[in-house]
Amino acid sequence: MSDLSHYEKLGVDEDSSFEEIQEARDRLLETCKGDRRQAEAIETAYDAILMERLRMRQEGRIKVPDRIRFPERIVEPAPDYAPTPAKASPExxxxxxxxxxxxxxxxxxxxxxxxxxxxxxxxxxxxxxxxxxxxxxxxxxxxxxxxxxxxxxxxxxxxxxxxxxxxxxxxxxxxxxxxxxxxxxxxxxxxxxxxxxxxxx
Structure with missing residues (x-):
């Protein structure tokens, strides 16, 4: 089974995001609830894609977004309201x-x-x-x-x-x-x- 067939098994392509691949797996698992063999094939395809993505990431062929690599750098957006400044004494x-x-x-x-x-x-x-x-x-x-x-x-x-x-x-x-x-x-x-x-x- 080639790598491409794993993508085809989940109904996604090589450019799909991690979220899209995960949604496809969850959707397919929902449809085949009673079929254990089909569920194992879906999980195997999902795991194979994840392993390939991990290998590509380690080789530097996949750019990981900064929000995932450096979550501590994410800056919270400024609040919509401006707090009222403390009343200073007269000059x-x-x-x-x-x-x-x-x-x-x-x-x-x-x-x-x-x-x-x-x-x-x-x-x-x-x-x-x-x-x-x-x-x-x-x-x-x-x-x-x-x-x-x-x-x-x-x-x-x-x-x-x-x-x-x-x-x-x-x-x-x-x-x-x-x-x-x-x-x-x-x-x-x-x-x-x-x-x-x-x-x-």
């Missing part, structure tokens, strides 16, 4: 907020703490030191003198006003701790100056 806020390193937080924090402790004896001098530290660290980040001056001034005014307001409400409690409202306002301002100098730019 002006991104330009203002900084993500500091640990040293950029600890060094100003240590200096502000020293100034806050100094405010127990002399709040105005402590405020002057705190303002100097804040201005220095802000200006060092981007060398924008005007922005550093403005942010430092805003932090100073807000810190002093908040500190004096809260200090007047808590005057009796602060007096019991031996802390004047001015010293409390200076300490609160130091905290605000530290936050501004560390997390803004």
């Amino acid at each position: 002006w806020l991104q330009r203002l907020v900084d993500t500091p390193s640990r040293n950029d937080v600890l060094l100003p924090g240590g200096l502000m703490l020293a100034a806050a402790l100094f405010s127990l004896s002399s709040p105005p001098v402590a405020l002057a030191l705190g303002v100097s530290f804040c201005f220095y660290f802000l200006n060092r980040k981007e060398h924008k003198f005007g922005r550093a001056f403005l942010l430092t001034l805003i932090a100073l005014v807000v810190g002093v006003l908040m500190g004096l307001g809260i200090g007047s409400v808590l005057a009796t409690m602060l007096g019991g701790m031996g802390l004047s409202p001015d010293a409390f306002a200076a300490m609160l301002t130091m905290v605000l100056l530290w936050v501004v100098s560390s997390f803004l730019r």
